[in-house]
Every structure is written in structure tokens, then in C-alpha cells.
Amino acid sequence: MQDKIHSSYKQLEQKSKYTNMFLRWFLYFVLVVFAFYFIFPLYVMVVTSLKTMEEIRQGTLLTWPSGLNFDSWLVAWGGRGYGAGDTFLKPYFWNSIKMVVPAVFFSTFIGAMAGYVLTKWRFKGDKWVFLFLLFGCFIPYQAILLPMARTLGVLGISNSVIGLVLVHTVYGIPFTTLFFRNFYVSIPSELVKAARIDGAGFFKIFFKILLPVSTPIIVVTIIWQFTQIWNDFLFGSTFSFGEAAPIQVALNNMVLSSTSVKEYNVDMASAIIAGIPTLIVYVLAGKYFIRGLTSGAVKG
Amino acid sequence: MLKWLEKNLPKIVMAPAVGLIGWFVYGFVLWTLYISFTNSKILPKYELWGVGQYVKLWGSRKWLIAVDNLLIFTALFLIFCVVIGIILAIFLDQKIRAEGVLRTIYLYPMALSFIVTGTAWKWILNPTLGIQKMFIDWGFENFTFDWLVNREMAIYTIVIAGVWQSAGFVMALFLAGLRSVEDEIVKAAKIDGANLFTVYWKILLPMMRPVFFTSFVILVHISIKSYDLIVALTQGGPGISTTMPALYMTQTAFHKSQVGLSAASAMMMFMAVAAVIIPYLYSELRRENAR
Numbered sequence: 001m002q003d004k005i006h007s008s009y010k011q012l013e014q015k016s017k018y019t020n021m022f023l024r025w026f027l028y029f030v031l032v033v034f035a036f037y038f039i040f041p042l043y044v045m046v047v048t049s050l051k052t053m054e055e056i057r058q059g060t061l062l063t064w065p066s067g068l069n070f071d072s073w074l075v076a077w078g079g080r081g082y083g084a085g086d087t088f089l090k091p092y093f094w095n096s097i098k099m100v101v102p103a104v105f106f107s108t109f110i111g112a113m114a115g116y117v118l119t120k121w122r123f124k125g126d127k128w129v130f131l132f133l134l135f136g137c138f139i140p141y142q143a144i145l146l147p148m149a150r151t152l153g154v155l156g157i158s159n160s161v162i163g164l165v166l167v168h169t170v171y172g173i174p175f176t177t178l179f180f181r182n183f184y185v186s187i188p189s190e191l192v193k194a195a196r197i198d199g200a201g202f203f204k205i206f207f208k209i210l211l212p213v214s215t216p217i218i219v220v221t222i223i224w225q226f227t228q229i230w231n232d233f234l235f236g237s238t239f240s241f242g243e244a245a246p247i248q249v250a251l252n253n254m255v256l257s258s259t260s261v262k263e264y265n266v267d268m269a270s271a272i273i274a275g276i277p278t279l280i281v282y283v284l285a286g287k288y289f290i291r292g293l294t295s296g297a298v299k300g
Numbered sequence: 301m302l303k304w305l306e307k308n309l310p311k312i313v314m315a316p317a318v319g320l321i322g323w324f325v326y327g328f329v330l331w332t333l334y335i336s337f338t339n340s341k342i343l344p345k346y347e348l349w350g351v352g353q354y355v356k357l358w359g360s361r362k363w364l365i366a367v368d369n370l371l372i373f374t375a376l377f378l379i380f381c382v383v384i385g386i387i388l389a390i391f392l393d394q395k396i397r398a399e400g401v402l403r404t405i406y407l408y409p410m411a412l413s414f415i416v417t418g419t420a421w422k423w424i425l426n427p428t429l430g431i432q433k434m435f436i437d438w439g440f441e442n443f444t445f446d447w448l449v450n451r452e453m454a455i456y457t458i459v460i461a462g463v464w465q466s467a468g469f470v471m472a473l474f475l476a477g478l479r480s481v482e483d484e485i486v487k488a489a490k491i492d493g494a495n496l497f498t499v500y501w502k503i504l505l506p507m508m509r510p511v512f513f514t515s516f517v518i519l520v521h522i523s524i525k526s527y528d529l530i531v532a533l534t535q536g537g538p539g540i541s542t543t544m545p546a547l548y549m550t551q552t553a554f555h556k557s558q559v560g561l562s563a564a565s566a567m568m569m570f571m572a573v574a575a576v577i578i579p580y581l582y583s584e585l586r587r588e589n590a591r
Contacts, residue, residue, distance in 0.1 A: 023496075024394070027391050027394055027396070028396070030387070030391060031388070031391050031392070031396065031402055034384070034387075034388060034406065035402055035405045035406070037464070038405050038406055038408070038409065038464065038468065039405055040424075041409075041417075041420045041421060041424060041464065042408070042420075044420065044423070044424055045420050045423075048423065056429060057429065059437075060433060060434040060437050060438075061424060061429075061430060061431065061433075061434050062434065110316055110317050110320075111317070113313045113314070113317070114313075114314055114317040116313075117310045117311075117313055117314045118314075121310035123310065123311065129314070129318060131581070131585070132318065132321065132322075133317060133318070133321050134581065135325070135577075135581070136321050136325045138521065138573060138577040138581075139325060139329065139570065139573065140524060140525050140546070140566070140569045140570055140572075140573050141525070142525075142545075142546055142549040142550070142565075142566040142569050142570075143328070143329045143332050143566045143567065143569065143570040144324065144325065144328040144329060144332065145549070145550065145553065145566070146331075146332055146335065146344075146553060146559060146562065146563060146566070147327075147328040147331040147332060148324070148328060150344075169320075170320050170321070170324045171324070171325075173317050173320060173321060174321065174325075177317060201306070201309075202306075202309045202310060202313070227411060230413070231412070231413030231414070231415075231416075232413075233413065233414065233415050233527070233528040233531070233532075234527055234528065234546075234550075237531075238550065238554070248413050248415045248416075248528075251415055251416070251419065252415050252419075252531060252532055255419050255422070255532070256535075264423055264426075264429065267419060267423065268419075268420070268423060270419075271415075271416045271419040271420055272416075274413065274415070274416055275411075275412045275413065275416040278411045278412065278413070279408065279411050279412065281411070282407075282408055282410075282411035283404070283408075286404060286407075289410075289411065290407065290472055293410060293469060293472065294472060294473060294476060
């Protein structure tokens with residue numbers, strides 16, 4: 001049956017060769033047009049950041065810059081060197097790093113443990129516990145902003161990187177738990193059962209059996225958490241200002257500040273600097289990025 | 301003691317996650333709910349005040365504009381993301397050369413923050429030096445494109461930037477869905493004389509119902525929560541013409557110091573999300589139990 005389908009399919013393919021050729025050109029045309037639409041803003045950002053303001057006023061968005069002029073990048077990163085009102089990204093970039101690294105670590109660790117227990121040490125009502133955690137993926141954070149602001153105040157860590165680490169760790173847990181739980185569900189429980197009979201304990205089983213096969217899901221989780229936390233603006237702008245702000249907040253402040261003449265080249269350089277870490281991760285580990293995206297949003 | 305510890309170790313390990321989520325998610329939502337029934341201004345007050353804040357909220361012109369904008373944005377954002385996403389997914393599914401490169405290009409905006417996206421589009425849509433100038437310089441002297449500073453049209457600039465950011469994501473979802481369909485189904489249909497269009501329209505797309513459902517839920521969720529993009533692109537302006545609920549909530553809480561009122565608006569957002577998410581979780585869970 002399969003062979004028959006296959007051979008008559010081959011004949012069919014031959015017949016429609018010419019219609020196919022036209023269709024394929026059309027297909028490529030549409031795909032390339034969309035590719036231009038998606039590339040366009042990135043192109044504009046890069047060329048604008050390499051132009052001088054004079055060039056920007058004279059040319060159009062698409063004009064090629066006269067040379068590789070990285071001045072705006074230097075200004076965006078390190079400022080102009082005068083005191084007051086000189087905002088630049090360098091300190092905030094480091095704030096973001098100091099915030100992202102511990103928050104990603106803690107949320108990934110807690111999520112791995114939770115996913116492990118929920119799949120390999122099942123207890124009565126564990127499905128409800130999972131659902132209880134899962135709902136945290138979906139709440140609009142506006143519903144927790146007010147009490148969170150007060151809590152951070154009471155703890156004495158409002159407007160600090162530590163406060164943001166706490167916030168991002170907590171609200172990352174539902175996602176990290178989801179990732180690890182869905183991954184560990186597919187690992188046969190027989191292995192764990194056998195190890196338990198052999199007398200291996202809770203942590204030994206985790207470190208000897210599960211952790212060695214967890215690399216893909218750890219990568220997915222770290223990339224997801226890194227992207228989410230690096231790109232966050234709501235928590236950053238609500239719970240920090242001034243010197244403790246993460247990079248997205250600083251970028252927004254820089255672009256909105258109207259102290260002098262608008263310098264679009266510096267704005268674009270800043271935007272690229274703020275976007276480059278996640279872009280690099282995406283280009284290097286796109287496969288894992290997409291896996292996180294589809295399973296982080298699409299449960300099951 | 302040691303025995304007890306050993307027996308309950310899994311639950312003890314589970315405790316931080318459950319405790320943190322219990323406190324910071326459920327506890328906080330309940331706190332916000334409670335505060336929405338009080339007359340709190342700068343500081344929270346704990347005497348109950350009834351539904352006054354909700355009455356005030358739905359009588360506020362700014363909130364009504366925010367809700368109106370949310371409806372417009374959600375509808376357009378959904379339609380464009382899904383249509384573009386499906387077209388790209390189907391086209392990419394035709395054994396295209398350089399598929400990997402194209403896919404990377406369609407999806408990279410997802411890696412950028414809304415602030416970066418907003419900053420870029422703000423510059424592109426800028427009426428003096430952006431797209432408008434480009435077309436004028438090309439010889440279309442009467443070309444105007446001032447949506448960003450036009451009260452009536454500014455909301456659509458947010459749609460443009462939002463679709464740019466998220467359409468690739470829908471493409472990825474549908475591509476994964478299409479790839480999971482058995483090859484034989486398509487081949488058999490073609491032998492029966494169905495052309496490519498019919499195969500997709502009559503067979504494959506109807507099979508993609510769960511993907512439609514998922515995209516719908518995620519996109520609505522993104523749009524209800526949308527905040528960063530508006531801050532970066534329009535700050536809710538010109539005037540208050542592009543205010544959306546999330547922006548209304550933070551402005552009311554942190555600039556106007558109307559904590560009770562902003563809690564009420566947060567609860568309205570919470571209910572809107574719950575109305576979409578709970579049926580979704582329910583159906584997902586049923587599917588999983590059926591497996």
C-alpha cells in the first residue's frame with residue numbers, strides 16, 4: 001500500500017512540474033519580502049548607529065553610512081565624560097549582569113528540584129501542587145506590584161539589585177518548574193525505582209541519574225530565564241530607579257531624556273547594546289531558545 | 301527524627317517553591333483584591349469601603365480609553381500575527397532552500413526586549429527623519445506618515461511594532477504543528493486529486509486547531525499585559541490616546557498615588573487573564589489525563 005502511494009505520488013509530481021516552478025518562485029518572493037520586513041528595523045538600527053547626526057539629517061533611513069564610525073557606541077557605553085546629566089549604559093549593563101546571574105541560578109535550581117519531586121517522588125495531590133505553581137506563569141504582574149513594592153520596602157531591599165534578584169527568582173519558579181517537570185516526566189521512572197531499591201537516597205538519585213541527562217533542559221531553562229530577566233522592564237522600572245536600575249530601564253531613560261538635542265545615533269547604539277546579549281544567545285543557541293519559547297508558552 | 305526527615309525529604313525540598321509561590325503569587329493577589337475594596341490613597345488603608353473603586357474605575361474616561369485601546373490592539377495584533385504566522389509557516393514548510401536562515405530572521409525579534417523594539421520603531425516612525433522623510437526624499441513629496449504623533453492613529457503604531465515582534469513566534473508554533481503531521485496524509489490527499497491549496501485549507505489547517513487555540517491564548521495574554529512597548533513607543537500619548545490597562549495601573553499607583561483605584565484596575569486585568577487562561581489550563585489538563 002505504502003509503495004503504491006509512493007509511486008503514484010511520483011507520477012503526480014512529474015506532471016505538475018511547471019505549475020510547481022511558478023509556485024516556487026512566488027513562494028520565495030513572499031518569503032524574501034517578509035524577511036526584508038523583519039530585517040529592516042535591525043538594519044536601520046545598525047546603520048543609524050554608525051552615522052553622524054549630520055549624515056542622519058541629510059540621508060534617509062536606508063542610506064549607507066560613510067564609514068565605520070563607532071563614536072555613538074562609545075558615547076552610549078561610556079558617556080561623554082562630563083559630570084551631571086551624562087547617562088550611559090556601562091554601569092547599568094553590569095547591574096543587569098549582577099541581577100541576571102543569581103536570579104537565573106536560583107530559579108533554575110529551585111525549578112529543577114520541584115520538577116524532580118513532582119515526577120519521581122510523587123505524593124498525594126502532586127497534580128494540584130503542579131497546577132498551583134503553573135498558574136503563576138500566567139498572572140498579570142500588575143496584580144502583585146503593589147504588595148511587592150511594600151514587601152521590598154519592609155525588607156529594606158527596594159531599589160537594589162538584590163531586591164530584583166528576589167523578584168525575578170520568585171516569578172521565574174513557575175516557568176522553571178514547568179520546564180523540568182515536563183522533561184523529567186519523559187524519563188523512565190524504572191531507573192529511579194531500581195536505584196531506590198539499591199538504597200540510593202533522594203539527592204544521590206538526582207545527581208547520579210537525573211542530572212547527567214538534564215543538560216538540554218538546563219540549557220533551555222537558562223536561556224529562557226536569561227532572556228526573560230534581561231529583557232524585563234516592568235519589575236525593573238517599578239522597583240528600582242537611579243543607580244540600581246537594570247539596562248532596559250536605563251535605555252528607556254536615555255532615549256526619553258530631553259536634556260539636549262536628540263541624538264538618534266546614540267539612541268540606536270544604546271538599543272543595540274541592550275539587545276546584543278539576548279541576540280547572541282539566540283543566534284548561538286536558537287534551537288534551545290525556540291524550544292523554551294514553544295514549551296514555556298505552550299504547556300504540554 | 302532522621303527517619304522522619306528521610307521520609308519527608310521530597311516534601312521539604314518542594315516547600316520553598318510552594319511557599320514562595322503561595323506567598324508572592326496567591327497571597328499578593330489576595331492582598332491586591334482586598335485593597336481594591338478599600339479607599340487607599342498613598343498608603344494602604346484596611347477598612348473596607350465596598351466597590352467604590354470599581355465604580356470610580358468604570359466611570360473614568362482614561363480607563364475606558366485604555367479598555368478601548370486594549371480591544372483594538374488585541375483584535376489587530378491577533379489577526380496580523382496569526383495570518384502572517386500561518387503564511388510563513390506554510391511557505392517554509394515547502395522544502396525551502398535556506399529555511400534555517402529565514403526562520404532565524406523571522407524569529408529574532410522575539411529575543412529583543414519590547415524596550416529595544418519600541419526604541420527602534422520610534423525612530424523609524426518618527427515623522428521628521430523616519431519613513432516619512434525616506435519617501436519624500438524618494439520623490440513622493442506629499443507623502444505623510446505621522447501616526448506616531450496622531451491621536452487617532454498612534455495606537456496602530458503599537459500594533460505594527462507588536463506584530464513585528466511576535467508574528468515569528470506564531471510561525472514557529474504552526475511550523476512545529478505542521479511538521480508533526482504524517483507525510484502520508486498529505487500524499488494520499490494529493491493522489492485523490494487535491495491541490496496544495498485544498499490540502500492546507502481542508503485538511504492541514506483544521507488539524508491545527510490546538511495550535512490556533514494556543515496562539516490565541518498566548519497572544520491575548522501578551523496583549524493584556526502589554527506595557528513596555530507602549531512606554532517605549534508613545535508613553536501612552538499623544539495625550540492619553542494610547543493608554544492601556546497595564547499603563548493605567550502603574551500610573552495610577554505610582555504617579556497619582558491612588559493605590560485603591562490601581563488595585564481595582566489590576567484586578568480587572570487579573571480577571572481578564574483568568575477568563576482566557578482557566579479554560580485553557582482545563583483543556584490542557586484534560587488532554588494530558590486522557591493520554
